[in-house]
Amino acid sequence: MQLELLNIAVGFGTALILDDLTLALEPGEIGCLLGASGCGKTTALRAIAGFEPLVRGQIVVGDQQLSRPGWTLPPQRRRVGMVFQDYALFPHLSAADNIGFGLRGVDAARKRRRVAEMLDLVGLGELADHFPHQLSGGQQQRVAVARALAPDPAVLLMDEPFSNLDSELRERLSLEVRAILKAAGTTALIVTHDQHEAFAMADRVGLMHNGRIEQWDTPYNLYHRPASRRVARFIGQGVLVPGVVAENHHIRIPLGCLPSLSPLAAGTAVEVLLRPDDIVHDDASSLTATVRAKTFRGASILYSLELPDGTRLLALVPSHHNHSLGEAIGIRLDAEHVIAFASET
Amino acid sequence: MTQAATPILAPVPEARPLWPRLAIGSLAALVLLPLAVIFASFADPQGAVWAHFGEFVLPRLVVNTLWLLIGVGFGTAVLGISLAWLTAVCEFPGRRWLSWGLLLPLAVPGYVLGFVMIGLLDFTGPLQTAWRAQFGAAPQIPIRSRGGVIAVMALTLYPYVYLVARNAFQTQGRRALEAAQTLGLGRVGGFFRVALPMARPWIAGGLALVLMETLADFGTVAVFNYDTFTTAIYRAWFGLYNLSAASQLASLLVVLVFIALALEQRSRRGQRFTAGGRADRGQRIALGPVARWLAALWCGLVFAVAVAVPLAQLLAWAWQSRGDLDVRYLGFLYRSLILAASGAGLVVLLGLTLAYALRARPGRGASFIGRLSTLGYALPGTVLAVGFYLPMSAIDNGWIALGNRVGEQWAPLLGGTLAAMLLAYGVRFLAVGFHPVEAALHRITPSMDEAARNLGSGGRDLLARVHLPLLRGGIATASVLVFVDIMKEMPITLMTRPFGWDTLAIRVFEMTSEGEWQRAALPAITLVIAGLIPVLLLMRGGDTEQIHAT
Numbered sequence: 001m002q003l004e005l006l007n008i009a010v011g012f013g014t015a016l017i018l019d020d021l022t023l024a025l026e027p028g029e030i031g032c033l034l035g036a037s038g039c040g041k042t043t044a045l046r047a048i049a050g051f052e053p054l055v056r057g058q059i060v061v062g063d064q065q066l067s068r069p070g071w072t073l074p075p076q077r078r079r080v081g082m083v084f085q086d087y088a089l090f091p092h093l094s095a096a097d098n099i100g101f102g103l104r105g106v107d108a109a110r111k112r113r114r115v116a117e118m119l120d121l122v123g124l125g126e127l128a129d130h131f132p133h134q135l136s137g138g139q140q141q142r143v144a145v146a147r148a149l150a151p152d153p154a155v156l157l158m159d160e161p162f163s164n165l166d167s168e169l170r171e172r173l174s175l176e177v178r179a180i181l182k183a184a185g186t187t188a189l190i191v192t193h194d195q196h197e198a199f200a201m202a203d204r205v206g207l208m209h210n211g212r213i214e215q216w217d218t219p220y221n222l223y224h225r226p227a228s229r230r231v232a233r234f235i236g237q238g239v240l241v242p243g244v245v246a247e248n249h250h251i252r253i254p255l256g257c258l259p260s261l262s263p264l265a266a267g268t269a270v271e272v273l274l275r276p277d278d279i280v281h282d283d284a285s286s287l288t289a290t291v292r293a294k295t296f297r298g299a300s301i302l303y304s305l306e307l308p309d310g311t312r313l314l315a316l317v318p319s320h321h322n323h324s325l326g327e328a329i330g331i332r333l334d335a336e337h338v339i340a341f342a343s344e345t
Numbered sequence: 346m347t348q349a350a351t352p353i354l355a356p357v358p359e360a361r362p363l364w365p366r367l368a369i370g371s372l373a374a375l376v377l378l379p380l381a382v383i384f385a386s387f388a389d390p391q392g393a394v395w396a397h398f399g400e401f402v403l404p405r406l407v408v409n410t411l412w413l414l415i416g417v418g419f420g421t422a423v424l425g426i427s428l429a430w431l432t433a434v435c436e437f438p439g440r441r442w443l444s445w446g447l448l449l450p451l452a453v454p455g456y457v458l459g460f461v462m463i464g465l466l467d468f469t470g471p472l473q474t475a476w477r478a479q480f481g482a483a484p485q486i487p488i489r490s491r492g493g494v495i496a497v498m499a500l501t502l503y504p505y506v507y508l509v510a511r512n513a514f515q516t517q518g519r520r521a522l523e524a525a526q527t528l529g530l531g532r533v534g535g536f537f538r539v540a541l542p543m544a545r546p547w548i549a550g551g552l553a554l555v556l557m558e559t560l561a562d563f564g565t566v567a568v569f570n571y572d573t574f575t576t577a578i579y580r581a582w583f584g585l586y587n588l589s590a591a592s593q594l595a596s597l598l599v600v601l602v603f604i605a606l607a608l609e610q611r612s613r614r615g616q617r618f619t620a621g622g623r624a625d626r627g628q629r630i631a632l633g634p635v636a637r638w639l640a641a642l643w644c645g646l647v648f649a650v651a652v653a654v655p656l657a658q659l660l661a662w663a664w665q666s667r668g669d670l671d672v673r674y675l676g677f678l679y680r681s682l683i684l685a686a687s688g689a690g691l692v693v694l695l696g697l698t699l700a701y702a703l704r705a706r707p708g709r710g711a712s713f714i715g716r717l718s719t720l721g722y723a724l725p726g727t728v729l730a731v732g733f734y735l736p737m738s739a740i741d742n743g744w745i746a747l748g749n750r751v752g753e754q755w756a757p758l759l760g761g762t763l764a765a766m767l768l769a770y771g772v773r774f775l776a777v778g779f780h781p782v783e784a785a786l787h788r789i790t791p792s793m794d795e796a797a798r799n800l801g802s803g804g805r806d807l808l809a810r811v812h813l814p815l816l817r818g819g820i821a822t823a824s825v826l827v828f829v830d831i832m833k834e835m836p837i838t839l840m841t842r843p844f845g846w847d848t849l850a851i852r853v854f855e856m857t858s859e860g861e862w863q864r865a866a867l868p869a870i871t872l873v874i875a876g877l878i879p880v881l882l883l884m885r886g887g888d889t890e891q892i893h894a895t
Binding site for chain 1: 788790792793795796797798799800801802803810811814815
């Protein structure tokens with residue numbers, strides 16, 4: 001493991017910002033903490049960087065313990081790089097000097113080579129002598145990444161790295177930065193509130209809520225196999241449909257009977273997660289639902305449907321199947337497994 | 346870089362540091378000390394003196410002061426607003442250079458313009474002499490009068506209103522006027538019903554500063570022998586040698602100052618709500634063929650009376666008395682520079698301490714006390730001189746008495762009145778030194794500190810590589826502003842200077858009290874030249890953002 005947080009808690013007394021948070025990253029892996037603002041994700045980063053002391057647990061990077069209750073290795077000795085939300089570039093230094101800032105005690109020639117290497121990596125070779133205010137938002141962002149990577153940190157942390165950029169740039173840069181990190185073989189932990197960004201960048205994503213991680217998993221599993229109702233609601237779109245557990249790990253819902261991945265006793269009342277792509281439009285189907293609302297998305301249309309018994313569904317349908325509100329359309333369930341949660345009583 | 350860092354574990358900082366609270370608290374105490382001292386003077390009632398004061402002096406002081414406030418307030422408002430509107434929104438010949446030329450009165454101390462005007466317009470002055478030679482009897486110009494003082498002070502203080510009003514009109518005047526025109530108002534109606542009310546909070550702030558300067562002024566009223574509280578304090582001290590009476594007068598003056606201060610604070614609240622966006626400055630109102638020349642004439646006239654004519658007269662007098670450019674003059678200059686430099690150094694140090702303390706300990710309580718400690722700019726120099734002289738001399742006298750007890754001749758512990766003088770400077774000019782430093786420090790975000798520490802730089806290295814380079818501009822600005830302010834400062838220096846420490850401003854005071862205008866010209870012109878430096882800084886201030894960014 002390159003980075004390990006073991007049951008850490010941060011805060012004062014009973015007002016804990018982080019409580020019992022655990023995660024681990026393999027060398028070269030990119031992790032992401034995803035959550036609404038105030039869930040404690042930035043605090044987790046600051047604890048790893050050494051700006052927040054621990055109340056419980058420990059933080060280990062490589063084979064070195066960096067934090068435990070009562071002891072915090074100072075930030076400047078951690079070899080943990082950080083890219084700040086506002087980039088925190090030094091306005092009096094050029095791009096090259098910003099990148100070279102952390103290279104102390106390195107002889108001039110090696111330093112120059114390393115700075116050039118980093119400028120190359122982020123594709124800013126020609127802008128070496130520009131000052132931060134002469135760079136665009138995206139360029140500043142890349143300088144900040146290069147500056148954090150230059151001292152070859154054991155772990156790189158990024159706090160909402162794209163929140164100051166407009167949405168088009170955000171998507172392009174998240175892929176670019178992922179490529180840069182992969183090329184450098186960096187272990188990185190990113191914090192964001194944007195699940196598309198998390199899915200685009202990370203190998204592992206942790207959904208955070210109230211200072212804890214609800215699920216630490218791959219993006220695929222987070223979407224298709226959410227561990228809790230909360231994860232299911234936060235990630236992607238979908239509806240929870242009532243059902244009953246039948247024999248042989250099957251679950252019966254108004255649309256049919258499907259194998260379940262959740263180990264629940266037969267007869268239990270459950271709620272089943274149905275994603276919009278689990279429902280397929282099929283004119284031949286005997287099962288029909290009424291269109292209640294629709295959102296045109298270009299390639300597809302997101303329909304909000306209502307079954308005769310009042311159950312609401314979402315269906316993602318190719319956009320040439322254009323139906324009007326109130327029309328009844330044939331639908332079919334298309335899922336290999338479903339995820340079910342015991343009903344809240 | 347690549348070798349593993351040795352695991353040196355530092356204890357987690359538990360409590361927040363104490364020094365910021367100590368620093369903020371002591372600076373606030375420094376402001377409150379002179380106030381406490383002067384108000385405490387009522388414990389020592391001066392019955393006999395007040396019987397005289399109450400009957401003869403006080404009524405005149407109050408009437409004089411009120412007239413001065415009304416006159417100067419009205420005069421600066423009319424001058425400042427009219428000039429600001431013309432240069433900010435209209436187009437007329439000479440507008441570009443007049444718009445900054447009209448700031449130059451900031452460089453001319455009121456006492457300088459005062460004695461120049463008296464010398465110029467008096468019975469024996471060149472104007473009346475020439476008139477008599479030409480036409481016989483000349484009309485009397487009653488320059489040594491209430492109207493004269495008011496005119497001179499309005500001409501030196503109007504830039505406070507002009508500056509803020511011009512800013513307000515530039516950012517919103519044009520657009521507001523266009524909005525008013527689409528709603529059916531004419532130009533004049535738009536000005537009075539939209540542009541002026543929108544700029545009112547700023548203008549009120551500028552006017553409040555003018556009123557505070559008027560209350561604090563000593564030099565100008567002294568030149569005109571116009572009795573106000575400041576001159577009365579001076580005479581109670583150096584004429585009657587009655588420090589208690591001086592303190593009591595000072596405390597009455599402070600009450601008036603607090604009223605002006607309350608007005609200023611109120612106007613700041615208004616500024617928050619009416620702050621408008623930046624309008625395009627390209628288009629200006631093209632005035633008609635007559636109006637444009639009238640506008641040019643009005644602006645040019647003010648510039649001539651406030652700057653050009655007095656400067657020409659000063660130069661002429663300085664040339665006549667060029668023999669004064671001797672070792673004595675160099676002595677005045679040297680002492681002015683030494684005092685200004687040490688005062689500026691002290692003020693910048695205090696300003697840095699306060700800025701860092703507020704940064705280390707943000708919060709409403711701390712920032713309130715921090716604001717309190719910069720309120721010294723509102724306290725007149727005469728008040729501070731009395732308020733610091735009394736406790737400092739008490740300490741020194743105690744020290745000397747202690748020396749006598751043990752049979753020794755000890756030198757005054759605090760260097761006579763030197764400590765009082767420096768402390769008074771410190772309190773009076775802390776705001777001037779604090780704001781540029783704080784603005785510069787504000788641009789060093791907490792995340793920059795963290796980024797530097799994250800990259801292995803902390804403590805002194807962080808200060809040297811990040812803070813110092815980014816603070817340099819702010820520190821330089823603060824030093825220059827305070828330096829020049831102290832050079833021009835009169836009452837504190839006059840009342841608390843150590844024996845023999847005559848500066849340029851003191852020389853001007855002494856020569857003008859003897860009516861020797863020519864001999865006051867050389868030191869006066871030196872002060873005007875020094876005063877030009879901050880005005881030039883101010884004019885560059887339009888693009889400060891860019892200067893700071895590079």
